[in-house]
Amino acid sequence: MSGPIVSVIMATYNHADFVQEAIESVLLQDGVEFEFLIADDGSSDATRDVVASIIDPRIKFFPNTVNRGACVVTNELIAKSSGKYIALMNSDDSWVDKDKLSYQVKVLEDMPNVGACFGKAQFVDVNGDRIEKSSLAFGTAFDKENRSQGQWLRYFFDFGNCICHPSMLIRRSCYESVGVYNNRLRQLPDFDMWIRLVKHYDIYISDRELINFRVLPGENASSQTSENSIRTINEHYIIANTFFDNVSSQILIDGFSDLLVFKDIPSRTHQDIEIAKLFLIENQWLGKPYKMIGLSKMFNLFNSAKHIEVLEKEYGLDDRWYQKIMSEVDVLRPKFVAEVKDKARTLKSILLYPKYLLLKFFKRSFS
Secondary structure (H helix, E strand, C coil), X not given: CCCCCEEEEEEECCCCCCHHHHHHHHHCCCCCCEEEEEEEECCCCCHHHHHHCCCCCCEEEEEECCCCCHHHHHHHHHHHCCCCEEEEEECCCEEXXXXXXXXXXXXXXXXXXXXXXXXXXXXXXXXXXXXCXXXXXXXXXXXXXXXXXXXXXXXXXXHCCCCCHHHCEEEHHHHHHHCCCCCCCCCCHHHHHHHHHHCCCEEEEEEEEEEEEECCCCCCCCCCCHHHHHHHHHHHHHHHHCCCCCCCHHHHHHHHHHHCCCCCCCCHHHHHHXXXXXXXXXXXXXXXXXXXXXXXXXXHHHCCHHHHHHHHHHCCCCXXXXXXXXXXXXXXXXHHHHHHHHHHHHHHHHHHCHHHHHHHHHHHHHC
16 A cells, blocks of 8 residues: 655644644645644644544644744654655645645646645635735735746845745655755745755746635734844845855856856856855845845955956956955944944034034124
């Protein structure tokens, strides 16, 4: 007897009010054999009890009592799973249709070059009532057109994440090739995954709305709280440092040819330089953090004999250029600090010499 073709995995955490709906939407799937692996991440509410009360031979439940992080639990479930394809489910969401899995399996069977299939989302509130996309600032965030690997990488570089993670069906071989999720990242482990994924595989975005994405203000990992916003920018910076690692010249040309000096990237040395220069181009998304990375990468290239020769002879860039750029990229805001100090000195002068300044003011005003 052959095993299941799909492994559905779900990490649960403090979603006692929603987890039953999530599980039932998976168990209702038809047209495909699947196993359902669920692991709790140390919930402090009744989530484990709710999950344990649902009896189905396809479910394997791991009721962990220690909170270690969603990525740790998810990675363990991936390792325990056996399916050719893996679907991820959030414990507060639900799938829209009963053929979600069978539909995506067919997509991947028909498109062997595609590593993962995603869909769009419809948004629901705490009560399960639909929220119109037009009423949400991020309502159309997942409504993206398909594009090539290089163009996906370019979109991620320019605009950030836009893929609906819980709508995914992915080949097991993708995880084996590019690795699993990084638990050091709380806001953007999926974005980090997509960057790695599109360097090796095509991805496909279906026009179908495959998931009921629950919006819980202040509770979702993506909620725009002050803490999450700060962490998101910091994680973007960390991810950007390795954004172009292991990228092929073909993918780089495909996505960034309009920004490259040498459109054909004649050597690895040229590619290193072109990548460093990309970080120094104006970017509305992460302009200053990108430029800090660009300065660091350029610094290292200028300390490499083989790179500095190409920089000087073929790009016309030397130490003088680098020193000039260093004075223009105000990443750590030294210009702001200098201006504050100047204003402080001016204020001090006013306080120390009030009579002189008043006389000077009246002289100018009435002369």
